Amino acid sequence: MxxxxxxxxxxxxxxxxxxxxxxxxxxxxxxxxxxxxxxxxxxxxxxxYKIRGAFNFFRKVIGQGGADRIFVCASAGNHAQGFAFVCRHFGVKGVVFMPVTTPQQKIDKTRIFGGEFITIRLYGDFFDQCYQAAREHVEATDGVMVPPFDHPDIIEGxxxxxxxxxxxxxxxxxxxxxxxxxxxxxxxxxxxxxxxxxxxxxxxxxxxxxxxxxxxxxxxxxxxxxxxxxxxxxxxxxxxxxxxxxxxxxxxxxxxxxxxxxxxxxxxxxxxxxxxxxxxxxxxxxxxxxxxxxxxxxxxxxxxxxxxxxxxxxxxxxxxxxxERAMRHAGLKKYFILRLAQRPGALRDFLNLLGPDDDIARFEYLKKSARNFGSILIGIETKHPDNFKQLIGNFEGAGMGFEDITENEILANLII
Known part of the structure; x- marks a missing residue:
């Protein structure tokens, strides 16, 4: 370069x-x-910044007499929007392939940027399927594939x-x-x-x-x-x-x-x-x-x-x-599975373990795991990460069975 x-x-x-x-x-x-x-x-x-590489790529192709060719890209994000904007700027035709699962907001923004100069085609549930359809369209129409990053003109842009x-x-x-x-x-x-x-x-x-x-x-x-x-x-x-x-x-x-x-x-x-x-x-x-x-x-x-x-x-x-993710990373929110006794006053006893800055953000019975105990999912927010040290100490002091599942990605994704 x-x-x-x-x-x-x-x-x-x-x-x-x-x-x-x-x-x-x-x-x-x-x-x-x-x-x-x-x-x-x-x-x-x-x-x-994706508009930069797209502009430079189009500029080079059009400068070499390629304005009459059909430009094609496969993208559900920023590359598609930059592509569409540049198509309208140069007044050339473009086709944007997007997965069927693309959020409507992204489809609408791409259409607004490209206007009458672009066609959007939804194909496949995954990007690889969408990309393959775009490649086949390029071959069938003698079009120009505009890559998102792996091209000298994109890098230069x-x-x-x-x-x-x-x-x-x-x-x-x-x-x-x-x-x-x-x-x-x-x-x-x-x-x-x-x-x-x-x-x-x-x-x-x-x-x-x-x-x-x-x-x-x-x-x-x-x-x-x-x-x-x-x-x-x-x-x-x-x-x-x-x-x-x-x-x-x-x-x-x-x-x-x-x-x-x-x-x-x-x-x-x-x-x-x-x-x-x-x-x-x-x-x-x-x-x-x-x-x-x-x-x-x-x-x-x-x-x-x-x-x-x-x-x-x-x-x-x-x-x-x-x-949610930010609070968990900052140590201000945790999720626990509690084993709570099935008796009158058990919930009140649990609430008394909370500190003054602890707030229950989620409370859900998962199942009755035994005749006298139930499993509960609870989400707790607090104002300072150190508050959880005290809370966990309170759980242990009360003999309460619990498991911190905040960083358990598999379990958290299933039930949070």
Whole structure:
């Protein structure tokens, strides 16, 4: 990748949208004793950086006389929306394949961005089925497949994020650390390629969801690894296999430079940014900020840190789940299975074990496990994690049978 080509792409992109803001964040800077800047890709026209790679890909194909071909993509998320927006901008026809299970909100947003220039086809229950249908359509129509990340023109388009950062920092300033999320690797390959001649390799910090560590596992093995399964909660970065071209750029980095963020920790960031900063982030968009929270304070103290906030396409129907996960990660909510005696006054005796800041958020009889005892699912919220130490001590002192199932993913997913 040539930096001059990236600069040319950046200038061409100005005909589509202005640079996304690079904002100094007072709140995070004060907390960490650092100079923390947020590159707000959630403020692009489609609320993610994906529009950049799509624009650059289309620009190159159209520049080579391909405006009459049908452009095709397979996506249920940000790539589809960027694709649709660019189709309308260039006035070319596009077909978006989405799984049948795609939420209606995402279908509607994609249709709004593309208007009359796109057709949406719902196919299959899973992405692999949808992707295969898109490939077959490309072959049947001599169309153009627009990949989400594994293509030189996509990488070059995503690198425009780095070009803007250098233009927007105070004159003469460069980052000490650049923190960026990784899914398929298009953004990280582009940014490290553009900034690699200016910053040391150690200046780059990558972050993936713990349930989809495709870059980390590939770096550990020294070759591209396909994960057998992924946790799809961080849907914008839950990729089972990093792009081959992208890994070729990133393979020189150390596995230790890839921070794996628990999905519940990401929820803490989403909730805090919404409540404190009024910023709406999708899970992938919160990855970089979650990584900053997890860093050793001495690692970033006094440094100039740029964190890429990659997207803000958050479905507010997910908010209750995000709040739940955030409280559990912060130690403010726990679930227990209790063995409660079936006698008058037993519930009152249990309530007397609760502290003044403990609140029952859920109470449900599961079954009568014995003639004199019943099994109860109870969810308890409190104001400080240490309160649970006292509560568990009270349970033990009263001889109450219980099991903490908060971190038991299998059991929790079945009954919570």
């Amino acid at each position: 040539n930096n001059q080509d990236v600069d040319n792409a950046t200038q061409a992109m100005r005909g589509l949208f202005p640079p996304t803001p690079l904002q100094f964040n007072e709140h995070l800077s004060a907390r960490h004793g650092a100079e923390i800047w947020l590159k707000r890709e959630d403020l692009s026209p489609v609320r993610s 995503q690198a425009t994020v780095a070009a803007e950062i250098l233009e927007q920092l105070p004159e003469g300033a460069v980052p000490d650390l650049v923190v960026m999320p990784v899914g398929g690797g298009g953004l990280s390959a582009g940014m490290t390629g553009y900034l690699g001649g200016l910053l040391s390799p150690e200046a780059f910090v990558f972050t993936e969801p713990a349930g989809a560590p495709s870059l980390r596992r590939s770096l550990e093995k020294g070759e591209v690894v396909t994960l057998p399964k992924v946790d799809n909660f961080v849907d914008g970065a839950a990729v089972a296999r990093i792009g081959d071209l992208n890994f070729a750029v990133l393979k020189a980095f150390s596995p230790e430079q890839v921070m794996l963020m628990p999905e519940n920790a990401i929820c803490v960031t989403i909730a805090e940014m919404l409540n404190v900063e009024g910023v709406v982030l999708e899970p992938a968009g919160a990855l970089s900020l979650t990584a900053i929270e997890a860093m050793d304070r001495e690692q970033i103290k006094g440094k100039r840190v740029v964190a890429v906030v990659s997207g803000g396409n958050f479905d507010f129907e997910r908010l209750p789940d995000v709040k």
